[in-house]
Amino acid sequence: MALNISDIKRIAHLARLEISEQEATQTLTKLTGILGLIEQMQAVDTTGITPMSHSQDVVQRLRDDVVTKTNMREAFQANAPKVGNGAAEKAVYGGLYLVSQVIE
Amino acid sequence: MEWAKNNWEVVIGLETHTQLKTNTKIFSGASTQYGAEPNTQACEVSIALPGVLPVLNKQAVECAIKFGLAINAAIPSRSVFSRKNYFYPDLPKGYQISQFELPVVGKGNVTIQVPAGKNTAAYEKTIHITRAHLEEDAGKSSHGVVEGMSGIDLNRAGTPLLEIVTEPDMRSAAEAVAYAKKLHELVQWIDICDGNMQEGSFRCDVNVSVRPKGTEKLGTRREIKNLNSFKFMQQAIEYETRWQIETLEDGGTIQQATVLFNPDTGETRAMRSKEEANDYRYFPDPDLLPLEVTAADTTRVQAAMPELPEAMKSRFVVEYGLSSYDAATLTTSRGMADYFVATVNAGAEAKPAANWVMGDIASYMNKNTELLSSPPISPAQLANLLKRITDGTISGKIAKEVLNEMLLKVGASTASVRETVTGEGAFYNDFGDNFADNIIEAKGLKQVSDSGAIEAIIDEVLAVNQVMVEEYKAGKEKAFNALVGQAMKASKGKANPAQVNEILKKKLTE
């Protein structure tokens, strides 16, 4: 499954990573090398083998439906980033996190 | 409309997001209470701080099992949580924890009653449920809080949802709406969702496609997102169906798309943000282990399940001698069914109780939607009123007057404090169980059954209506009813109608 430049651009967009032409080319070389390593898997016959998601065969523990969290907005929003585009204030307003207008 | 007559068939499937009735979020101990200040219920898990982890809410799982039992579905012993990856500002982790390959509830079914239309009779239909799965809700974006900016509130992020998916079984907007209404009642009936559509507790995505009648292959579908009223659902499906048929008839093709309904214009339009093809890269969430539901779990939930509408309907027919139609009507909502049963238990006869609950009480509720599911007068108060009809204290007509007076007295002022009709000790009003008796007494509405008094009234009526008497004697039967009417009027409706009939007949034949 050989990678090409348009694959790199497609996955970079899916992952929301801006990538220049030059970076895409360099990335293609490196990812091709890594995928070459990964391709070794294809030689193994895995018919009928149950995929392993967790190392322990245990089931999900359930939490009682009791409120344990309190309002921490101020502490959490102290970490809010700056708005950007020349605005130096934190990207919060009236308790809301601010982003560029969301287009539906 | 020409499109409706020609040879197209619409195919509809629904995906319904029901917010589950829990105190806390699906993966954290943050409150799910509606209406809090922005981000005050957004804990470290809700806002996806680095390092936080999810732990599953037991109550959310119980709700899902309840629903599975209510739709006769298989409940698999294991289900798995997966991550659905996409970027959106109201999705703090950049993925939504959902269930993909192995959902908590498997195939089931729901029977719907489609009401009669202009040219169609009412009918029943079974809608197949493909699956129902647990997932987390996203936050909310509000636009333009600051010029050119959207504000993100993550209070809702992580609220437990049960997404209920149907097969593409519906063939008209009416069927889709009937299904949605039925589901809406069912989730409230089994008490897993508050059903509040204004607050977004029950939201429908509707998949619509059209195909030439008689063909099997499904057309390309468009998904109408986030419909939160039955009226809008009806309008949106009708618009979308018309649009798709017109597009195809004009030689166009339908592109798969996500669309929004605009209630102001009554139109649907494709969402710009969903233009790019989605590749959600689902994979099992490594932070969560497989969810196990044992036979003991289902047995425990089953034992705590309320009687379901179908079972209750059959019981009403047998136990109360109601018609199948009345029994079905009473069991369209748990609130109405419980109210009816409580009225009977308070001493009213079943058939009149059914008629009054389905009639005057239901229509009052329909006119006063702010009361939600809670009528303003108590079952005991209604039973008190109905008993007065049975024992001849008042006539049915006077009873309506009394009821109106009762409703007037209770007024809308106390409506806001009443929360639920179903719970024990629900509060209705301060007027006591003998509310009806007190009004009858105060207004002197007691039926006159004293034959001397009635005779006096009739004598007076006969005296001033000689013309009618003559007409009656000349063989005009209608004149008799007119005289009864006059007598009732003269008694201000209080005279016992049977006695009026009897005495009048006697006097006229004398």
Next chain:
Amino acid sequence: MINHSLKELGHMLASKQISSVEMTQTFLDRIAKYNPSINAYIALDHDKTITQAKAADIRIANGSAEPLTGIPLAQKDIFCAKGWQTTCGSKMLANFIAPYDAHVLSQFDHAGAVNLGKTNMDEFAMGSSNETSYFGGVKNPWDFDRVPGGSSGGSAAAVAARLCAAATGTDTGGSIRQPASLCGFTGLKPTYGLVSRYGMIAFASSLDQAGPMAKSAEDCALMLNVMAGFDERDSTSLNRAKEDYTRGLVNMQGAQPLKGLRIGLPKEYFADGLDANVAKVVQAAIAEYRKLGAETVDISLPNSQLSIPVYYVLAPAEASSNLSRYDGVRYGHRAAAYDDLMDMYMKSRAEGFGAEVKRRILIGTYVLSAGYYDAYYLKAQQIRRLIADDFTQAFKQCDIIMGPTAPSTAFKAGEKADDPVAMYLQDVYTIATNLAGLPGISIPAGFSNGLPVGLQLMGNYFDEARMLDVAHAYQQVTDWHTRMPESLK
């Protein structure tokens, strides 16, 4: 004092030979002297540290001290520490002040340990040399031209240079053990699920596990006593009875204290790719074990060569998703200038992440994307089971498995920085235990050309106590674990 064991340091505090404030200041002074050149720490906060030391002295005075009360430790910057800059080695979180404590940190806090600072690491724990850190590389204390290993490179250098009494690390594919090998100390990756991951910034959730990095097995046991334990906030945390990992650490008397112990030697771990000098040191250590009475058994882990391909599917896949939360909306880096929301995402993430992290996000995104999931992700999960099954079979023949920790000694900075595949092969012997969820320890076994060599011990699930006993037995008869670089004495 800097070479004392945790137990000895504890005795010194308990007998009032020294206060925690004095002990802490000694380490802070060494940090002030050596850290500018070694770069082991990202964040230091003198006031916070001394406040903790003072509190510890009060506890010691009023008799409520625990074994680690007052002992100055270094914490990998992957753990959220309330009020501390917590960066995970990334520009993305360069200004992030954690508003809560990771479970591991609150455990140390309850134990009364003192936090000296947050240690440098490969960005988001992705690397084997500490060269991917936004805060610069870390020097190997044995040779400043060389890397300390990674991703827990800062903790490794801090332990080796005696800039702390002990440290914490995390290990997703070898990030505790490989730097322990390259820097010459003892590092333990516990059974998956033994230490809560709550508050530990996720790299690959199904593989990440925190563990101690310290001079000796005994020190690791004391650290693990504090770190291990059930935490209801982590669904993968295992609800097991608390253990005392020091319980078997007795002085080994008699000629053959390990008689009856069966050591499995996987032939795949001694094949091509292993440096000949490293092999010699490892063989010598195994010979020492035979002298202690253990017998050796030849075993095979036939699928072990697949562990790197499997890991480089699963870990990037999980990471690509785990790192999606860094979007510039609520915390972390947001681009200074952008056009719209999409552009803000694209630029913030492109600027906030370094090259290796971006590469792994891209691989992970690719292997999960439509049409590739079965061939890559599902296949990798199936082979993961084969790898785990190999160990199940092996442990029928032996009690513990031994081999090299890393294929070579510390390499030069820059040597592999531009060759990800060569870098990935550093973890060839450590990754399999992460995939299986098994515990592993690296202990100092000698030197090759003046650079430390580690011996790796791999145990069965929850067999940490025995592994520590076995490591301790070796450390009773050897002194490799007591060595430190001459230049830093």
